[in-house]
Amino acid sequence: NAGVTQTPKFQVLKTGQSMTLQCAQDMNHNSMYWYRQDPGMGLRLIYYSASEGTTDKGEVPNGYNVSRLNKREFSLRLESAAPSQTSVYFCASRVTGDSNQPQHFGDGTRLSIL
Amino acid sequence: AQSVAQPEDQVNVAEGNPLTVKCTYSVSGNPYLFWYVQYPNRGLQFLLKYITGDNLVKGSYGFEAEFNKSQTSFHLKKPSALVSDSALYFCAVRVFSSSNDYKLSFGAGTTVTVRA
Numbered sequence: 557n558a559g560v561t562q563t564p565k566f567q568v569l570k571t572g573q574s575m576t577l578q579c580a581q582d583m584n585h586n587s588m589y590w591y592r593q594d595p596g597m598g599l600r601l602i603y604y605s606a607s608e609g610t611t612d613k614g615e616v617p618n619g620y621n622v623s624r625l626n627k628r629e630f631s632l633r634l635e636s637a638a639p640s641q642t643s644v645y646f647c648a649s650r651v652t653g654d655s656n657q658p659q660h661f662g663d664g665t666r667l668s669i670l
Numbered sequence: 671a672q673s674v675a676q677p678e679d680q681v682n683v684a685e686g687n688p689l690t691v692k693c694t695y696s697v698s699g700n701p702y703l704f705w706y707v708q709y710p711n712r713g714l715q716f717l718l719k720y721i722t723g724d725n726l727v728k729g730s731y732g733f734e735a736e737f738n739k740s741q742t743s744f745h746l747k748k749p750s751a752l753v754s755d756s757a758l759y760f761c762a763v764r765v766f767s768s769s770n771d772y773k774l775s776f777g778a779g780t781t782v783t784v785r786a
Contacts, residue, residue, distance in 0.1 A: 560713070587771050596679070598760060598776035599714070606771035614773065646713055652771055656721050658704060659774060661713035 558582055560662035562647050568668045569637045577632040577665050579647030586652035588630035589659065590614075590622060592643040599646065605630055606652055637669045672697045672765045674744075676777035684785055689751040691780045693744045693761030702764035703744045704774065705735055709757050717759075720744060731755070751784045758782075 563578045581588065586607045591599040591614075601614030603622040611622050619641060621633045630649075634641060644666050648659040674695045683689050695701050702721055706714040718729025725737045735746045746759060758781050762774040 589773070596778055598778045599774075600776075601773055604771070604773060648714075656702075656719070658716040658719060659714075660716070661706075663711070663713045 560647055560649055560660055562645075562662035562665050564665060565663070566666045568670065569634075570670055571637060571639060573637050573669075575634050575637060575667070577634075577645055577647075577667075578629070579631065579662060580629045581647075581649040581660070582628065583649060583651075583660065584627070585649035585660070586627070587650050587659075588624065589648040590620075590630070590632045591646045591648065592616065592641075593646060593664070594643050602632065602645075639669050641667065642669045643667060671775075672701075672763050673775050674703070674761045674763045674777045676759075676761055676780045678780050679778070680781045680783065682783045682785065683751050685753050686750050689746075689748040689755065689782065689784070691746040691759045691761075691782060693746065693777060695742050695744060695761075695763050697763055701744075702772075703735075703737065704762040704764070705729065705733070705744075705746050706760045706762060707731075707757050708760065708779075714760060717746070751782075753784050753786050756782055756784045 560581045589604040590602040600616045605611045605624040608627045623631045644664045646664045647662045650659045651657045704719045705717040720737045728734045761777040764772045
């Protein structure tokens with residue numbers, strides 16, 4: 557059981573390049589999330605999707621777009637990367653409808669923008 | 671706004687000693703609180719949660735947390751720390767969204783170092 561899988565694990569981009577971060581879960585979860593982690597700031601929510609076909613902005617959505625391709629996959633796109641987007645990106649998922657269930661996280665994508 | 675705060679950036683303890691990681695919350699209504707742990711180069715792993723009921727919650731790896739409503743705190747504890755407990759710990763609070771789901775608002779994290 558792979559859980560939440562993120563690709564790639566590492567990436568270096570130049571300013572202005574575009575990139576899509578991939579996330580897939582095999583737990584049949586409805587809800588999926590994208591976070592960024594920066595030192596001293598914890599995790600901040602970028603976008604989330606409560607179900608296939610729906611997406612909502614989180615705390616820090618500017619500069620990002622998302623696609624909920626199907627129930628399993630939720631991708632995050634940087635259209636024109638900026639140095640301020642250097643961060644570790646985490647995808648998470650959980651069962652919708654049971655508010656007691658925790659979120660399950662992938663191992664992250666470490667993104668550096670030069 | 672629903673939020674949590676972790677007042678300590680770092681906690682250092684000797685192996686075998688008690689470990690406490692502090693978290694305070696600010697919510698309207700009943701808080702739903704979580705603790706997660708992050709080991710180097712890994713994602714966050716769920717440790718435990720408080721929803722309702724007993725104020726002492728037991729979780730994974732021998733951790734427990736005490737919910738204190740009067741002090742608005744949810745401190746993570748372990749009676750006897752291990753070197754392998756060295757990691758980054760996050761407190762989080764549930765925040766409902768408009769799409770019948772919930773989001774998590776995280777604290778800044780506390781780095782725990784357990785020395786042998």
